[in-house]
Every structure is written in C-alpha cells, then in structure tokens.
Amino acid sequence: MGAIVGGIILLILGAIVRFALEIDLPGLESGTLGTILMVGGAVLFVVGLLLMLKSRKTVVNSQSAPGHSVSERRDPPPTV
Template sequence: MGIGVGIVLFVIGAIIYFALELDIAGLNDATLGIILMAAGAIGVVIGLIMNQQRTRTKHVEERRIQD
C-alpha cells in the first residue's frame, strides 16, 4: 500500500465518520470510519518508512577488467 492509497483510505474514513449516516446492517458507520482512518494512517506510515529505506539504499556497481 502506498502513501496515496493510505491518504485515500483516511479521507474516505473521515467522510464516513463525520459527514455520512449509513444504514449498514450489523455495522456502525462510526466504527467503519474509524477502521478506514486507522488503516489509512498505518498505510501512510508504512509508505513513508519504505520510501525512507529506499533513499538510504546505495547501489554499488563493481567492474572488473579482464586481460
């Protein structure tokens, strides 16, 4: 999951939690919103950690001259 997907999940969760009143049998709309916001926040954090690790990685190319 990338940073963009995490942000989208967070925004959809916030919209469901704060703005909409859904009637889903067996599921509270506030609970669904909180779950989506938490998943989005976790996705953003994981995406940032992955990007930070990629920037620290150094690729070394070894060339050998053969006679």
Template sequence: MGIGSGIALFVIGAILAFAVNLDLGGVADLTLIGYILMVAGAVVFVLSLVFLLRRRSVESTTRTAVDPANGAQVTTRRTRDNGDTVV
C-alpha cells in the same frame, strides 16, 4: 502509490465517520467502519513514508593489482547498493 492510498483511506473513513448519517438497522455501524478506515489509512501512510525515507547505503570498492603473467595493471571496481551488486 502507498502515500496516496493511505490518504484516500483516511479521507473515506473520515467521510463515513463524520459526514454520513445513515441508519442501516443494526447491520453495520458506518461510524465504526469510518474509524477503522482512518486508522488503516494512517498506518499505510506511515509505512509508506518509512519505506520511502529509508536510508540507502552505497558501498564502492576499487582494487588495483598487477597481472603476474604480462605485468599489466588490472583495476576492478564494484559498487553495492543495499547489499546488492550494481556494477
């Protein structure tokens, strides 16, 4: 959703900056608003890509021990994804 929002902001800003020729009597400068929206769209797009392409780390740990009470072998498996225990 972030990538689409960034593209939408950029396109709306480009339309306001380059295609709309409307004088509002000094109330608002649509060209400046368009440039601001284009910058905001580019920032949202880049941040979305950074979070999307961020490397994920997965750590798997397997431990085997012998239960002293009955001599049975006990295996414990634990998987972590970015520091959070999954299994």
C-alpha cells in the same frame, strides 16, 4: 509512493464516512466503519513513508592504494 497516496485517500474516505454520512449496514455502525478506514489509512501512510525512506539509502565504495584514494557514491535507481 502509491502506499502514501492510498493512505491519504483512506484517511479522507474514513473521515467522510465517520463525520458526514449515515450509512445503515446491518451489524456495523457508520462511525465504526469510518474509524476502521481512518486507522487503516494511517497505517498504510506510515508504512509507505517507511518504505520510501528505506529505499533512499546511498551506497559508498572506497578503495585506497598507496598514494591514491578512490571513492564512489551511488544512489539506488528510483522505483516505479
């Protein structure tokens, strides 16, 4: 969840730097810095989503004996 929030924050900061601020850094324009922050935020957001979806897998165990069938479904514990 932290990567998703971090990606959103980087996207917002990048958009502010790109479209609303004029920062004078030697060798780097404010538009370029904003674009770098927005791309980094988008990548971090997507990685966070992929990690969240990967951790939501369900484990199913099935056992069968003659005349009996047992099925167990477990969701993994939530990560902090």
